[in-house]
Amino acid sequence: MTDRKNPRDGFRLITPIRVRYAECDLQGIVFNAHYMAFADIGLTEYMRALMAECGPQGKGDMLGGFTRHFGGDNWVRHAEVDFRAPARADDLLDIAVRITRFGRTSYALLVHILRGNELLNVVKLTYVWFDPATEQVTPVSAKFIDAVGTFELITPERAPPTV
Numbered sequence: 453m454t455d456r457k458n459p460r461d462g463f464r465l466i467t468p469i470r471v472r473y474a475e476c477d478l479q480g481i482v483f484n485a486h487y488m489a490f491a492d493i494g495l496t497e498y499m500r501a502l503m504a505e506c507g508p509q510g511k512g513d514m515l516g517g518f519t520r521h522f523g524g525d526n527w528v529r530h531a532e533v534d535f536r537a538p539a540r541a542d543d544l545l546d547i548a549v550r551i552t553r554f555g556r557t558s559y560a561l562l563v564h565i566l567r568g569n570e571l572l573n574v575v576k577l578t579y580v581w582f583d584p585a586t587e588q589v590t591p592v593s594a595k596f597i598d599a600v601g602t603f604e605l606i607t608p609e610r611a612p613p614t615v
Contacts, residue, residue, distance in 0.1 A: 490565055491565070523583075554609070
């Protein structure tokens with residue numbers, strides 16, 4: 453499958469990783485479950501970059517600082533992977549991440565896993581927002597939505613409010 457447009461377009465956050473031997477199967481290619489871990493590395497770096505943009509209040513412990521700063525955290529609700537081409541041991545990959553949509557209590561993340569300009573995998577994740585104190589799903593923090601809107605090159609879609 454060949455995509456005509458540049459698979460890096462629209463992504464502000466692109467972080468490099470190198471495939472380790474232990475991430476490969478007996479065929480010498482990345483074992484499929486590792487692509488989800490690669491996407492998670494991308495999300496972590498996205499959140500780190502988002503916190504850095506927030507200035508002094510975003511500094512310090514990135515994980516704890518994130519929940520304190522934005523008043524919540526997120527859990528994966530749904531994940532899907534479109535496998536297009538394999539990565540191999542020692543490949544240098546780029547993990548491109550962006551938030552594409554906000555619902556009332558969730559948001560959608562798009563991840564492109566690339567080798568050069570070759571799109572190897574497309575990962576789509578849906579996260580739900582929750583209150584760490586109660587572990588109950590709550591509406592996505594307006595502060596988080598605003599920060600993402602400022603950070604992203606392409607403004608994420610917003611679901612219409614429910615009545």
